[in-house]
Amino acid sequence: xxxxxxxxxxxxxxxxxxxxxxxxxxxxxxxxxxxxxxxxxxxxxxxxxxxxxxxxxxxxxxxxxxxxxxxxxxxxxxxxxxxxxxxxxxxxxxxxxxxxxxxxxxxxxxxxxxxxxxxxxxxxxxxxxxxxxxxxxxxxxxxxxxxxxxxxxxxxxxxxxxxxxxxxxxxxxxxxxxxxxxxxxxxxxxxxxxxxxxxxxxxxxxxxxxxxxxxxxxxxxxxxxxxxxxxxxxxxxxxxxxxxxxxxxxxxxxxxxxxxxxxxxxxxxxxxxxxxxxxxxxxxxxxxxxxxxxxxxxxxxxxxxxxxxxxxxxxxxxxxxxxxxxxxxxxxxxxxx
Numbered sequence: 301x302x303x304x305x306x307x308x309x310x311x312x313x314x315x316x317x318x319x320x321x322x323x324x325x326x327x328x329x330x331x332x333x334x335x336x337x338x339x340x341x342x343x344x345x346x347x348x349x350x351x352x353x354x355x356x357x358x359x360x361x362x363x364x365x366x367x368x369x370x371x372x373x374x375x376x377x378x379x380x381x382x383x384x385x386x387x388x389x390x391x392x393x394x395x396x397x398x399x400x401x402x403x404x405x406x407x408x409x410x411x412x413x414x415x416x417x418x419x420x421x422x423x424x425x426x427x428x429x430x431x432x433x434x435x436x437x438x439x440x441x442x443x444x445x446x447x448x449x450x451x452x453x454x455x456x457x458x459x460x461x462x463x464x465x466x467x468x469x470x471x472x473x474x475x476x477x478x479x480x481x482x483x484x485x486x487x488x489x490x491x492x493x494x495x496x497x498x499x500x501x502x503x504x505x506x507x508x509x510x511x512x513x514x515x516x517x518x519x520x521x522x523x524x525x526x527x528x529x530x531x532x533x534x535x536x537x538x539x540x541x542x543x544x545x546x547x548x549x550x551x552x553x554x555x556x557x558x559x560x561x562x563x564x565x566x567x568x569x570x571x572x573x574x575x576x577x578x579x580x581x582x583x584x585x586x587x588x589x590x591x592x593x594x595x596x597x598x599x600x601x602x603x604x605x606x607x608x609x610x611x612x613x614x615x616x617x618x619x620x621x622x623x624x625x626x627x628x629x630x631x632x633x634x635x636x637x
Contacts, residue, residue, distance in 0.1 A: 302327050303468045306373040308392065309405075310337055310362060311581075312350040314379030316441040317405055321377075322357040323447075323471040329373070335364035354445045367395040375401045375468055377435075381581045382408025382417055382490075389424040396425055401461055403433045407489035408583045409590040414597065416486040430458040433465045434482055436489040437540040438548035440555065447473040453541040454478050455485040477540065484536030487527045491591055492546040493557045493584030495519030497608050499550035500561020501618050515604065516550050521633075522602045526591075529598045557584040564611060565618050585612055603628060 303326045307318040310332035318330040332338040341347055341362035345355055363369050370376060376396060380388055385406060396402070402425060404417040415423070418432045437452035444450050454469070454476045456462040462478040469476055479485060495515060502511045523546070524537040536542055549555045560582035563573035570585070588609040595602040607625055610616035616624075 303374050303464075304372055305329070305375040305377065305468060306331065306369040307377045307379055307405075308366065308369065308388075309333075309379030310341070310347060310350070311379060312441040313405055313439070314377075315341075315347045315351050315356070316439075316445040317377060317379060317435070317469070318360055319354075319356055319445055320469050320471050320474045322360045324467075324469050324474070326375070326468045328360055329369040330360060330362040331366050331369040332362050332364055338362035338364045351442065351445050354442075366392055370395045370397065370400075373397055373400050375403060375465065377403040377405055378417075378421070379405040382406040382583055383411055383586050385417060385420050386410065386424055389421065393425050399431075401431050401433060401465060402427055403435060403465055404486075405435050406583075407436065407486075407493060408587045409490045409594055411586060411590045414590055414594040416483070416490070418482055418486060429482070430456070431461055432456065432482075433462055434485050434489075435465070435469070435476070436485045436545060438544040440548055440552055442554055444474060449473050449475070451475045451477065451540055451544070453485055453539065455480065455482045455541070457482055479536065479539075479541070481533040481536045483530050484527050484532030484534075485541040487530065487532060488523060488537060488542040488545055490583075490587050491519070491523040491526065491605070492549050493582070494588045494591055494605050494608050495522070495546060495584075496549040496555055496557035497561040497564070497582070497584040497588065497612075498604050498621075500555075500558035500563075501565035501608075501611065501621065502561075503558065504562035504565020505618055505622070512550065516546055519550070519604055520546055522604055526595050526598070526600045526602060529600050556582045560585065567618075570612055584608070588612055 305321050305326050305328045307314050308331045318328050321328045406417045433456040454462045454465045466476045499515050592605050592609045607621045611621050
């Protein structure tokens, strides 16, 4: 029996995931904020604003009407900027089918509350965690849209729910694995955006692969420390939602966070970098504040996150950031502090 799905958000990742669902045989409706974009997807089978040059399946239908997209949906995926989830979901909640599986495609921690995206969904949609799933992994949207082989993780506390989402998005080029560690998968996705900003800053300053490898490795340690404190499975951080996502986001020029960081590393201000990226959201810019707050609440040392937050919001220059990180007291690599 064909699953009926709605994807809310027709940006790069939302459109790519809707294509995956369609190619997997799922009946998909994609909600676009702008009616002209929905029309372009339906008539030209292209999303020129976010995935230019990519042909979309003719079976993929787009609409500007969120209620129409949600009608009778058995799976609802959210693909919008993480800091806008609460306000948007409050509008959509009355139209959500009561038994639908809710899927977060977002990677962030909410400012102010320090809640993970699944926690925001549970609170606003009044949904149990057993029907909230998270998709996370090394998922650069354009490569997926080009049908390059990719693996990902579908996480839910209810493994049967994760399996159902897995079935709905298994395509010839897209291989999902299941996991029940939602905390670890979400933290891996949120913190890697911050570490990727640091990697981009280093790249923009002209440093090479030793620096990149050091940031990736110590960034992974930072993520794992926070995850363990919050109850995550340490093995998650060695998998696709941990190391896999971190490597892809830190190393690829397709990564918005790394590219944004490069601009900061070359001396651009936050405002200049934002203007140059023309509305493309680098989630790590906001997440560095919420991740740092989350870590501080739990007494976890996150020096890279702290340094990135200082560059973005406290006037620290990239050279001073590097000096601060390199002048920290030396310790055992096994240190948990």
